[in-house]
Structure formats: structure tokens, C-alpha cells
Amino acid sequence: MATMKRGYVLHHRPFRESSVIVNLLIEGVGRVDAITRVGTGKRSIKSILQPFQPLIVQFSAQSEAKSLGLKNITQIESAAPAMPLTGNSLYSGFYLNELLVRLLSVEHQAEGLFIEYHRALMSLAKGFCSSHLRYFEMALLLELGAFPSLNYDTLGNALDPDCYYRFIPQSGFLPVVQSRESNLLHGKGCLTGAMLLALASQNLQIDQLNQAKGLMRYLLTPLLGNKPLLSRQLFAKNAQ
Known part of the structure; x- marks a missing residue:
């Protein structure tokens, strides 16, 4: 039975x-x-x-x-009352659903994603924070084999919280030479080691959220293709 x-x-x-x-x-x-x-x-x-x-x-x-x-x-x-999602948390829930429908095929079982999804919904029900989206995006990308190592850089060294990195497709995070006088630290595709390590431990700080969002967008774009996500459009429309 x-x-x-x-x-x-x-x-x-x-x-x-x-x-x-x-x-x-x-x-x-x-x-x-x-x-x-x-x-x-x-x-x-x-x-x-x-x-x-x-x-x-x-x-x-x-x-x-x-x-x-x-x-x-x-x-x-x-099995229980519906998750009480409202406002940005509700739009975020629709975003997670659309990601799963678009990227997860029936052939790919992804057994562990249910717990990650359930945890994300519970967190969003308590209050909106974009970090909940980043952690689920990371879990989904890991399941799809499309997320780089957050343990070591492209040279085989452990990620350094005080270093800056540039993401290299198919390779991982390449440490970049930087100095206090250089504008290289202020964007230009660079990511802080501190943010990458915080993402790995699911402990992102407020000042790290934009960097994490940019990384996830970059990693998801090849998988999603040119068709826009309707949930992102809904989010943007209601954020105005």
C-alpha cells in the first residue's frame, strides 16, 4: 500500500x-x-x-x-494551516515556486530540496529577508550541480575572509590582487571572501546581501535562459 x-x-x-x-x-x-x-x-x-x-x-x-x-x-x-505569507514574503514564495517549476525536472528527484523549501517558507512567514532566498537558491544550484565550491579558491587555497575574488565560470573563485588605493574593491565583479564564507554558513549580514544577490543572479541566468521570471516582475511592480 x-x-x-x-x-x-x-x-x-x-x-x-x-x-x-x-x-x-x-x-x-x-x-x-x-x-x-x-x-x-x-x-x-x-x-x-x-x-x-x-x-x-x-x-x-x-x-x-x-x-x-x-x-x-x-x-x-x-497537513497544517497554510504558511502565512504576506507582502514581500508572499512574492518571494512565488519566486521560489517559479524557480522550482522552471529548473527542476521530474527526472531530477532532488530529494533534499523539500526540507530546504519548507525551511525557507517558515523563515519568510516570520518576516521577509532576502537572505532566505539566497540560501534556497544556493541549495537549488547545489542540487543541479551548478554551484561553485565555497571551501577553496581556484588555486586550491581555503577562501580568505580578508581577500577579494572574481568568479570564473567552470572554475570557481579566483583571488584578485587588490590594494587600498584601487577601485577594484568597489564592484567590478569582485566578491569579498567574508561574504562567500557567510553564504556558506548561512549567516549573511545586511551589507553582504547585494553581493550575494548579484552572484546568484549570475549563476541562475544560464539555467533560466531568456524567458523572464514572472515573479520577479510582480516583485518589482509591487516594490514601486
Whole structure:
């Protein structure tokens, strides 16, 4: 007998008259795309098929769903109240969902991402800070094999909090020569060792957030391609 697993809805869309196709993130499994009947009246599950609603889900492999490359949801229930996300935290949650739908394929199971996602939502529910986004982006990039080492630089030396680095694709972080008189320290693609080490330990400080954001944007861009993220546009529109 199939067991119930914890999960979250990332996105859903209509499928035929009374069903929807749901993209889910499932604990111990990863991304799962499935079909479920929505139902009507008191039996309707529309109210729980929403983002940021903790769920417990059971699947089967019925012939119709399997022929479409999908699972079939046989049982789905609310596991807890929905995460109370509002304002920037809500837009951030949509951003995380869009990243997962865009970058995580069904073939890539990504078992550990459920805990990272759940932790990010809980942190955002307590209050918005962009550091929560950076930590989840790092976990996702690590899962996809697209995040450089935060232990050693390109020369094989441990990262130095007092050094400055330039990111070299396919190689990692290259230490750069710098001096107090040089403007090289003030941008120009340079990252502080202190920020990189704080990112690794998930202890970013306020003055390090912009650097971390720039690094993540740079790393995510090749994976996302030219199609813009709708959640970023929503965030920018409501920030004005």
C-alpha cells in the first residue's frame, strides 16, 4: 500500500472538465507532476490545492495518467494551516515556486530540496529577508550541480575572509590582487571572501546581501535562459 508523503503545490492548471495537473514538491521524492480530480461542493479540494499549503499526498500509476507521463493523486489532505505569507514574503514564495517549476525536472528527484523549501517558507512567514532566498537558491544550484565550491579558491587555497575574488565560470573563485588605493574593491565583479564564507554558513549580514544577490543572479541566468521570471516582475511592480 502506498504511503502518504508530505508535499507542497508549486503550480496547477486545468485539465479537462473536473481535473487539474499539479506540479508538486514531495518530501523524499522531489518534483512530481500529477493529475487529480478537484470535486465539487463539500468534496471539493480547491481550497487546499494552493501554494504554501502543507499537504499529505498519496499517488498511484493509473493508465491514463501514466500514458501522459504523470502520476495520479489518489488522496490529498491538508497537513497544517497554510504558511502565512504576506507582502514581500508572499512574492518571494512565488519566486521560489517559479524557480522550482522552471529548473527542476521530474527526472531530477532532488530529494533534499523539500526540507530546504519548507525551511525557507517558515523563515519568510516570520518576516521577509532576502537572505532566505539566497540560501534556497544556493541549495537549488547545489542540487543541479551548478554551484561553485565555497571551501577553496581556484588555486586550491581555503577562501580568505580578508581577500577579494572574481568568479570564473567552470572554475570557481579566483583571488584578485587588490590594494587600498584601487577601485577594484568597489564592484567590478569582485566578491569579498567574508561574504562567500557567510553564504556558506548561512549567516549573511545586511551589507553582504547585494553581493550575494548579484552572484546568484549570475549563476541562475544560464539555467533560466531568456524567458523572464514572472515573479520577479510582480516583485518589482509591487516594490514601486
